[in-house]
Amino acid sequence: MAATVHYKTAPVEVRERLSFTDEKMLAEGMAALKEKKSILENVILSTCNRTEVYAVVDQIHTARYYIKEFLAEFFGQDLESIAPYIRFHENEEAVRHLMKVTCGLDSMVLGETQILGQVRTSFFIAQKAGATGIIFNRLFKDAITLAKKAHTRTEIGKHAVSVSYAAVELGKKVLGGLQEKKVLVIGAGKMGELTVENLYSNGAKHITIVNRTYEKAKELAEKFSGKARPAEELADCLTDADIVISSTGSEEYILTKPMIEPIVKEKEGPLFMVDIAVPRDIDPEIGGLPSVHLYDIDDLEDVVNQNLEERKKAAGIISGWIDEGTEQFYQWIQTLGVVPLIAALREKALKIQEQTMESIVRKIPDLTERERKVISKHTKSIINQMLRDPIQQIKELAGRPDADQALYYFRKIFNLEDMAPGEDDGEQREMEAGRTKQKQAVQG
Incomplete structure (x- = not known):
């Protein structure tokens, strides 16, 4: 059985109330659930987008109640207030659901790879807590092995399908890598944070963040070993930058042609610029300057849409593997x-x-x-x-x-x-x- 509370079924304020925030909490939860009536084995998975309870049970209807009761008791919630947001998958559909989740086919971003590591970690914690047995020891190993196959034998995770990720991937392609490039991120909002996270995970070592509120830029920079600079020093930051990615809420252009033109004349290499703000932050006339590669959000969305289609093709192949894996698991069960x-x-x-x-x-x-x-x-x-x-x-x-x-x-x-x-x-x-x-x- 799989009891799920995730981004498709519950708003963030509900998911926050049912989130296992660390490994210690997960272990305590699995140990507590193990003592509940009808629960023979269990593994709990908790991420920013989902909390899921996987269980081997002896009575389906009884187990449904006790899993809901467990979540309510563990998080100090009223059972009636959370029950409408819990969805159940049973038998083969539960096996198939786990495999889809582990392969990234049920993620908000199709094909994302982080979930595989999260499933593996939860499984190891469950084993250590004595919450698994013969069935889950086999099932979770099968699911993890299948997910590894999906990511090595298809391109499910190799095409950018978010605007911020597409911006980073485009920069890598144009400039041949990020390790030695100086990156300037303008804006420390949600899009800016996603951009910095993608830059950091792709090897960027020299990230500078400029924001209207310096403290917010500093807070974001500290998360990813970057540097924060006040908005007044934007021109100086542009002089050193190889890559500029802007995502503010400004109503006017932050970067204009007169501001950039003298900087470009002094630079030896190309300047890669990405404007992911709406309205735009970067004057489109800057794209006509020599050695400037300027892309806006429409350019990136074209890339994202094309890449999403590639991921969907890979997802179709993986879905076939999941059907085979589910059938093989049930043959073993029999x-x-x-x-x-x-x-x-x-x-x-x-x-x-x-x-x-x-x-x-x-x-x-x-x-x-x-x-x-x-x-x-x-x-x-x-x-x-x-x-x-x-x-x-x-x-x-x-x-x-x-x-x-x-x-x-x-x-x-x-x-x-x-x-x-x-x-x-x-x-x-x-x-x-x-x-x-x-x-x-x-x-x-």
Whole structure:
């Protein structure tokens, strides 16, 4: 089961109230949820855009209530106030949802890669807290492996699909990298912050931020090892800049042709300028100056739209892999109930082989050690060959609607009821647990 509260279903003020802010809080949450009725395994994922509870449960309707109760109690919220924002995915849809999330297909920015690391971290925390078991240990490893494949074998994350990211990618393309370039960001609002974050994550080491309010520029610069300069020093900053990205709320041009023209004449290399403000910050006539590469938001949106189409193509390929991964996971789930039976059958067959060898040795005591090993090897080979087809058949029958009946007759045909009481009870419990998780549990 997957219980989700994310950007598609809940406003930010609700998501804030249900956010696990650090790894310690996540571990405490998973440990607390583990004690709730009907919850057999759990992993909690919490990011700025989503809080999701993945659980293996024994009763779907009961688990729904207890997951909602857990979230309300843990965050001190009224259950009725948060319940309308929680969506549930169950069975195969829950498995498919986890894989979509991990691959970045359910993200606000299609194909973003950060979510993969967040899923991996949550899974490791859950394992350490003892909140996972056989099902989630397999499922989350499958999802993480699939996401790695998606990002290495397709270009889902290689095309900029936000204006600020497109500006940075365009700068890298035009100037051949950002590491040694001096970057000037004008404006410290939301768009400016996203721009600085993208610059920093792409290797820019020399970032200067100019803002009308110096303290805000300083606060942003400190987050990303940059420098802040007051608005009065803008002209001096332009002299040193290789890249200028502007995103203020000004009603007039901040950078005019008379201001930039003398600076360009003195510069040895090109000046890359991106105007992502509406209204524009940079006089479009500046684009006609020698060695100036000027782009506005319309230019970038063309790039974004084209890149989004490329990501959608990759997402189509990945969706096919997710369908395959979901089917393979459920095929594995279906074998859980037969594992104890197969083990019991093999054990019984080996006991018969051992008894046969003991009889042979008693009747032919003069056998050499080598002859005994040869006979033992060949009798075991006969057993393995005889068991191969029945074992394959029972694995396939486990996936049918009448699986319980098939397992019952399998036990009867091979007379597996006569195992020692302790072994039988233990294996019966294991088989029933496997069948319960297959039929009733909701994976996510």
